[in-house]
Amino acid sequence: VLNVAVINPQDADAFTSTLTARMPGLNVRPTARPRDSRDPFAALERFHWAIAIVTVVGSTAFxxxxxxxxxxxxxxxxxxxxxxxxxxxxxxxxxxxxxxxxxxxxxxxxxxxxxxxxxxxxxxxxxxxxxxxxxxxxxxxxxxxxxxxxxxxxxxxxxxxxxxxxxxxxxxxxxx
Incomplete structure (x- = not known):
């Protein structure tokens, strides 16, 4: 496992292409989660926030x-x-x-x-x-x-x- 940070996040795809071209069979993937609507962890995080808000409102009233x-x-x-x-x-x-x-x-x-x-x-x-x-x-x-x-x-x-x-x-x- 090797973690590489690129200075400009837009260069990540170009870096991935260059690296896989030089080393066939290498598995390159990002470590940061994508923040789009298809990310299951983003949906889970929103669900947790909703539960937290409802809990805080209820406990505040109590x-x-x-x-x-x-x-x-x-x-x-x-x-x-x-x-x-x-x-x-x-x-x-x-x-x-x-x-x-x-x-x-x-x-x-x-x-x-x-x-x-x-x-x-x-x-x-x-x-x-x-x-x-x-x-x-x-x-x-x-x-x-x-x-x-x-x-x-x-x-x-x-x-x-x-x-x-x-x-x-x-x-x-x-x-x-």
Missing amino acids: LLALMVMRAEERREVIGILRLMGIPGRSILVEVLLEGLLIALAGAVFGLLVAKAAEGVVNRFFQWRYDTALIFVRVTLPIAWQSVAFAVPLGVFAGLVASWTLLRRDVVSLVRR
């Missing part, structure tokens, strides 16, 4: 519902803090920091679960299909992308859930 319930449980505490004279901005900063810590902890937990599942999934399917293929791989770029997506989403959900409490009248917060 996360927001949980955060709203959590904020409602803290309604009286926020009311008491505001009655004590603590400004809404300070409470908002606390909510943002708490949301950040929860989101970071959730992202780290998710990565640990994904890394553990990676080994289990690979071993199962390698056993099932008697192959050495790697079916799942959690790489560092995938991990960073997950954290970069999960943390702002968690902070945003916490902020939206608490924003309604911070806008309410203080008396309505402490009333039962």
Whole structure:
């Protein structure tokens, strides 16, 4: 196996022709996937993106519902803090920091679960299909992308859930 990179991608066909003319029987093929509509891996990648988007939208709605319930449980505490004279901005900063810590902890937990599942999934399917293929791989770029997506989403959900409490009248917060 020999990998050759051409400077100009348009020269790849000419290079292939020249090389096969000089060495008959040589099998030359590109290592990059073509990006046309017939590529089965491009269709699979679009399918995975669609599944990911639906999953993220559904989990965001679930996360927001949980955060709203959590904020409602803290309604009286926020009311008491505001009655004590603590400004809404300070409470908002606390909510943002708490949301950040929860989101970071959730992202780290998710990565640990994904890394553990990676080994289990690979071993199962390698056993099932008697192959050495790697079916799942959690790489560092995938991990960073997950954290970069999960943390702002968690902070945003916490902020939206608490924003309604911070806008309410203080008396309505402490009333039962």
